[in-house]
Amino acid sequence: MSPAEQAGVREQIARAQSGDAEAWGELYRLHAPAIFRFCRRAMPTREDAEDATMDIFIKVRQKLSQYDPGRPFSAWLYTVAANHCWDLLRRRKVRQDLETGEVENMPLAHPDPGQLEQLIEKHTSQEVRRALDHLPTRSRMALVLRYYAEMSYDEIADTLGVRRTFVGVVLLRARHQLRDILGGHGAANAAAGGAA
Amino acid sequence: MIHFDEMACLLYLDGQLEDLRARELLSHTRECGACRELLRSLEHESKFLAGALTEEDELVPARLLGSQARSAPSWVWSLAFAAFAAGAYWVWNDGIGPWLDQLNNAGFGGTNLMSMMLFSGAFWEGWGDLVDILQIAALLGVVILALGLVRRRLRRPAAVALVLPALLVAMALPQPAGAADVRRGRAVLVPSGETIHNDLIATGPSVRIDGTVEGDLIVFTRELTVTGHVTGDVIAFAGQALIDGAVDGNARVFSQHATLQGSIGKNVTAFASSITVTPGGNVGGGMIALAGEADLEGKIHRDLMGMIGRSDLDGFIGGQVWIRGGNLDVASTAEIDGPATFMGRQQPSVAAGAKLASPMRTEITQEVGRSRRSAARQVIHAIIGYGAALLAGILLLTVFPGFFRTTLREAGAIGMPLGVGALAFISGIFVFVLGILLLFIGVTAGLAGALLYAPILYLAQIFVGTWLGNKILGVTSTQTGAAIGRMALGLLILHVARLIPVLGGLTWLVVLLWGTGAVLMGFYRMSRLESAPLPA
Numbered sequence: 247m248s249p250a251e252q253a254g255v256r257e258q259i260a261r262a263q264s265g266d267a268e269a270w271g272e273l274y275r276l277h278a279p280a281i282f283r284f285c286r287r288a289m290p291t292r293e294d295a296e297d298a299t300m301d302i303f304i305k306v307r308q309k310l311s312q313y314d315p316g317r318p319f320s321a322w323l324y325t326v327a328a329n330h331c332w333d334l335l336r337r338r339k340v341r342q343d344l345e346t347g348e349v350e351n352m353p354l355a356h357p358d359p360g361q362l363e364q365l366i367e368k369h370t371s372q373e374v375r376r377a378l379d380h381l382p383t384r385s386r387m388a389l390v391l392r393y394y395a396e397m398s399y400d401e402i403a404d405t406l407g408v409r410r411t412f413v414g415v416v417l418l419r420a421r422h423q424l425r426d427i428l429g430g431h432g433a434a435n436a437a438a439g440g441a442a
Numbered sequence: 443m444i445h446f447d448e449m450a451c452l453l454y455l456d457g458q459l460e461d462l463r464a465r466e467l468l469s470h471t472r473e474c475g476a477c478r479e480l481l482r483s484l485e486h487e488s489k490f491l492a493g494a495l496t497e498e499d500e501l502v503p504a505r506l507l508g509s510q511a512r513s514a515p516s517w518v519w520s521l522a523f524a525a526f527a528a529g530a531y532w533v534w535n536d537g538i539g540p541w542l543d544q545l546n547n548a549g550f551g552g553t554n555l556m557s558m559m560l561f562s563g564a565f566w567e568g569w570g571d572l573v574d575i576l577q578i579a580a581l582l583g584v585v586i587l588a589l590g591l592v593r594r595r596l597r598r599p600a601a602v603a604l605v606l607p608a609l610l611v612a613m614a615l616p617q618p619a620g621a622a623d624v625r626r627g628r629a630v631l632v633p634s635g636e637t638i639h640n641d642l643i644a645t646g647p648s649v650r651i652d653g654t655v656e657g658d659l660i661v662f663t664r665e666l667t668v669t670g671h672v673t674g675d676v677i678a679f680a681g682q683a684l685i686d687g688a689v690d691g692n693a694r695v696f697s698q699h700a701t702l703q704g705s706i707g708k709n710v711t712a713f714a715s716s717i718t719v720t721p722g723g724n725v726g727g728g729m730i731a732l733a734g735e736a737d738l739e740g741k742i743h744r745d746l747m748g749m750i751g752r753s754d755l756d757g758f759i760g761g762q763v764w765i766r767g768g769n770l771d772v773a774s775t776a777e778i779d780g781p782a783t784f785m786g787r788q789q790p791s792v793a794a795g796a797k798l799a800s801p802m803r804t805e806i807t808q809e810v811g812r813s814r815r816s817a818a819r820q821v822i823h824a825i826i827g828y829g830a831a832l833l834a835g836i837l838l839l840t841v842f843p844g845f846f847r848t849t850l851r852e853a854g855a856i857g858m859p860l861g862v863g864a865l866a867f868i869s870g871i872f873v874f875v876l877g878i879l880l881l882f883i884g885v886t887a888g889l890a891g892a893l894l895y896a897p898i899l900y901l902a903q904i905f906v907g908t909w910l911g912n913k914i915l916g917v918t919s920t921q922t923g924a925a926i927g928r929m930a931l932g933l934l935i936l937h938v939a940r941l942i943p944v945l946g947g948l949t950w951l952v953v954l955l956w957g958t959g960a961v962l963m964g965f966y967r968m969s970r971l972e973s974a975p976l977p978a
Contacts, residue, residue: 278502278506279498279502279506282502282503282506283496283498283500283502286500287495292500292503293843293844293847296503296505296506296844297844297847297848299506300506337854359476359479359480359482359483360479362480362483362484362486362487363483363486366483366486366487366490371490371493371494371497371499372494372499374490374491374494374495375494375495375497375499378495389491389495390495392456393488393491393492393495393496394492394495394496396492399456399458414449414452414453414456414458415449417452417456418448418449418452421452421487421491424491
């Protein structure tokens with residue numbers, strides 16, 4: 247985004263903060279698709295994603311006065327979205343404790359890079375997204391936060407409520423699970439992981 | 443050679459490895475092909491993942507982008523409207539209709555009831571015309587609201603639901619014409635010999651009317667005594683009310699203890715803990731009574747209709763008698779000139795000397811007195827009720843999935859919807875719609891208001907039932923099939939629980955309060971959903 251565009255967005259946010267409905271509408275139209283896609287990746291169904299998107303923007307509008315203009319707006323938006331989605335998922339109590347235990351005891355294997363490359367080449371993006379549906383909630387959320395919202399480890403730790411040093415373990419575990427599912431060994435893992 | 447593990451490589455790629463360790467890894471990968479290959483593969487995988495996740499594979503729903511996605515197949519709307527109409531018809535036919543019939547039987551139906559319910563001339567002489575206009579307006583409002591709900595698919599329903607009753611009440615409240623005489627004080631007294639050529643509104647701990655009021659008397663007091671003459675109606679909200687004088691119009695008494703020992707020219711409506719019509723008491727019209735106890739020793743020239751815990755009938759009733767309650771004693775001095783019906787837990791006691799136009803028709807409503815046939819009927823009724831509720835739930839889930847999920851989520855909070863439901867029940871819609879509309883606007887408008895409230899009460903079970911089903915089977919998905927299964931289970935449990943005496947009733951009270959609260963909160967949330975994200 248060029249400096250002029252950034253200035254435009256900043257002005258739009260300032261207008262929205264002062265109650266300008268039109269500016270808010272523009273902000274909404276600009277960011278709603280991305281937030282919906284984020285929710286679509288994080289939540290189990292399309293309907294959940296739609297509801298979550300609406301709820302997130304209600305929250306954002308209420309909290310708009312708290313937004314710090316020194317920070318990128320989209321990053322702040324993703325933080326609100328991530329917290330909301332994670333909160334919803336946690337309330338569903340999807341075997342969280344079991345997942346945590348599994349991750350803590352994860353063996354750190356040294357995978358065969360050749361097999362890894364083969365796996366990537368063999369599968370399409372759509373298959374990856376479909377495989378995401380079979381991941382345990384925390385793993386799925388961690389991948390979405392990192393690779394969709396491009397959150398830092400600190401932000402992921404804050405959202406998921408885990409120690410910062412634990413984030414790498416969660417991410418790596420999630421990748422292992424995804425590889426298993428894509429490689430055809432995922433059915434059992436998915437079942438054990440309690441896909442959301 | 444010691445290799446770096448996958449975790450270290452990932453942390454390095456994500457910039458999370460400490461500087462020293464990162465340098466070690468970099469130096470190692472220059473020499474180690476396996477680790478270099480692993481690093482490259484992981485990086486490739488990260489990019490692949492990011493690409494797969496950020497790919498724009500589906501369109502953003504129109505609901506999120508604007509208002510284009512509001513249309514639904516016309517048959518769904520037809521079905522929804524038909525279901526609503528069927529529900530309204532059922533409420534009217536099974537609930538309100540029989541009640542009105544009973545009122546008719548007691549001589550208070552139709553225009554009589556209408557005239558009884560209205561404060562004709564209390565504030566403004568143009569009431570008669572206004573009543574007709576208001577009733578038409580209220581009915582039109584209900585129709586417009588129903589059409590609006592269907593057409594606009596619940597867009598800002600909470601606002602509509604609030605605005606409409608408020609509008610109706612605003613219309614209903616007449617401008618308090620300066621005609622009424624208002625008196626306040628610790629002891630309001632209209633002494634004997636004084637004549638007020640006007641309506642009188644009196645408030646204070648004690649109100650005593652020994653003189654004459656040429657108009658209506660409206661009283662809010664702890665203790666009311668009327669020994670004088672009121673040419674219009676008496677409307678009294680009083681701890682103790684004694685009417686010992688003459689009232690040419692109607693008497694509407696809301697009181698702890700009400701005693702009538704004078705003459706009432708027209709009808710009496712009494713809501714009281716105990717009501718006494720002394721031997722000297724004379725009611726020119728009929729009487730409707732909701733009371734714990736009633737001693738009726740005087741004369742009621744037309745019909746008597748009451749829901750009374752314990753009734754002693756010693757005097758004269760010129761028309762029919764219909765009483766529902768605990769027990770009824772008809773003394774030998776009593777005379778009933780019309781057919782008499784008693785519905786109660788035990789047989790009424792009728793003294794030998796009592797003059798009855800026909801033998802008293804009695805229905806025993808005690809649980810133990812129920813025949814096997816009525817028990818079977820109850821079960822069939824429960825099954826039909828379950829099926830209807832399930833169908834309504836499926837329809838709701840199909841037609842308004844957003845509203846359904848939102849309301850279900852609100853139901854999950856338990857405490858909040860229960861509180862809101864209780865509040866709405868006690869002080870909100872019920873009092874507002876049934877009380878104010880019924881009294882101020884008229885029966886038709888009141889019933890129309892009740893018809894608005896009835897669907898909410900009916901929907902309450904669906905959300906509580908689905909919540910219960912979710913609790914039992916677990917919330918693993920919000921897909922329609924799974925939601926219907928959970929709804930079916932939850933509703934089944936609720937409807938079975940309903941068959942349990944006492945406990946079933948209590949359970950359903952909680953269900954109604956809880957579900958009503960959830961529905962109201964759902965309406966509120968939906969209105970926020972509709973209004974918040976988009977520009978005004």
